[in-house]
Amino acid sequence: MSAAAARHAERALAEAIDARGHARAIAATGNSQLGFLHRLAASTAVDWSRVELFHLDEYVGISADHPASFRRVLHEHFVDRTGIPTFHGLDGDGDLEAVRRTVGEKIQRAPIDVAFVGIGENSHLAFNDPPADFETTDPYLVVTLDEACRRQQVGEGWFPALGDVPTRALSMSVRQILAAREILVMVPDQRKAAAVAAVLTGPITPDVPASILRTHARTTLYLDAASASMTDPDVLRRPPD
Numbered sequence: 001m002s003a004a005a006a007r008h009a010e011r012a013l014a015e016a017i018d019a020r021g022h023a024r025a026i027a028a029t030g031n032s033q034l035g036f037l038h039r040l041a042a043s044t045a046v047d048w049s050r051v052e053l054f055h056l057d058e059y060v061g062i063s064a065d066h067p068a069s070f071r072r073v074l075h076e077h078f079v080d081r082t083g084i085p086t087f088h089g090l091d092g093d094g095d096l097e098a099v100r101r102t103v104g105e106k107i108q109r110a111p112i113d114v115a116f117v118g119i120g121e122n123s124h125l126a127f128n129d130p131p132a133d134f135e136t137t138d139p140y141l142v143v144t145l146d147e148a149c150r151r152q153q154v155g156e157g158w159f160p161a162l163g164d165v166p167t168r169a170l171s172m173s174v175r176q177i178l179a180a181r182e183i184l185v186m187v188p189d190q191r192k193a194a195a196v197a198a199v200l201t202g203p204i205t206p207d208v209p210a211s212i213l214r215t216h217a218r219t220t221l222y223l224d225a226a227s228a229s230m231t232d233p234d235v236l237r238r239p240p241d
Helices: 002-020 031-041 070-082 096-107 147-155 174-178 190-201 209-215 233-237
Strands: 023-027 051-055 057-059 086-088 114-117 140-144 168-172 182-187 219-223
Touching: 002 023, 002 031, 002 114, 002 182, 002 219, 031 070, 031 114, 031 182, 051 070, 051 096, 057 070, 070 086, 086 096, 096 140, 096 168, 174 209, 182 190, 182 209, 190 209, 190 219, 190 233, 209 219
Parallel strands: 023 051, 023 114, 051 086, 114 182, 182 219
Antiparallel strands: 057 168, 140 168
16 A cells, blocks of 8 residues: 555656656655655655655644654654655644744645645544534644544554643644645555545545545545455445545
């Protein structure tokens, strides 16, 4: 799954660079994204000096050197491996309104070519937990994390206990994610199977935030056998709406 998604991402970035001289991308973190990021970072078909990268989300109140910091994870697993020269990280322990304003202004200066995202165990998209805000046009929000989301972070090993997980985060908004020209969604593991089924077969609703991806004409969902296991195979074979 990660290898196939990385090949697709490689093409998307290379095509943007060929067409416009540069590529603007968004990247998610978390355990489900690491295999994909490692494979993409190894690509020699992308001129990484021409890539500008935006941060999807970050916890409020933890430093950039915290083991769970998404800034740290992106640097370690992707930015530093590729040498991407321009990375707009979210400073979750800084002035939140200033960070929202500054990075938000930068991301809206030009279209995003491709977004690399995942889906949470509670169907969240970025840190937009249910019920997500489908209407705001602000590029970044300060959001409150629900317990299911926070328990996922403990289950993935980022924090030792629920009480250690921050209750707030900076998150890219749903509308800003949907503004990308193309969206690649990587969702491995059995623990995501119920969320995948809800996203693909239920209504498009803020109570299943990632269901909104079905409204985007150029979204590709990458699953493995485990994450696809609770979805009717006929749904998986069905052409997109």
